Amino acid sequence: MSLAIDVVGGKWKMHLMWVLAEGPVRFGQIRRKLDGVSEKVLAENLRQLEASGIVHRELYAEVPPRVEYSLTPLGLTLNDALAALETWGDQHREELAGRLQP
Incomplete structure (x- = not known):
């Protein structure tokens, strides 16, 4: 199997990549944009993408703590590659x- 498919495989990761391509975003904002994803699944997908070097998690030392997610430079290049897949689908x-099937 392709390494790229290993990184973005699953129901939510590619959708998550599109949301993160818009710029830094907080967990709650991501969840609202990805209708139907549970908190557990979203957190797991973000952790996996972070471990792969695709997503950056920025924790701000504020009260209450604020966390933002964004694409890394590696994630941006993967997002560019996924654009061709979106074009094909369109x-x-x-x-x-x-x-x-829906």
Whole structure:
């Protein structure tokens, strides 16, 4: 299996990458943008992407503590690669729509 697929595989990671491409974002903001993801699954996906060097977690020494997530330079290059996949999906949306399960 491809190393890139290992990094972004799963239901939420690619969606998460698109959210993070917009710039630094807090956990709650991510959760609101990814309708249907649980806190547990989101936290797990963020930890995995952070361990892979794709996501940076910034903890601010404030009260209450503030945490922001963003793409690392490596994550930005992966996001560029995923853009081609999005383009392909857009080009074949109608053809695939009847074949894919929701």
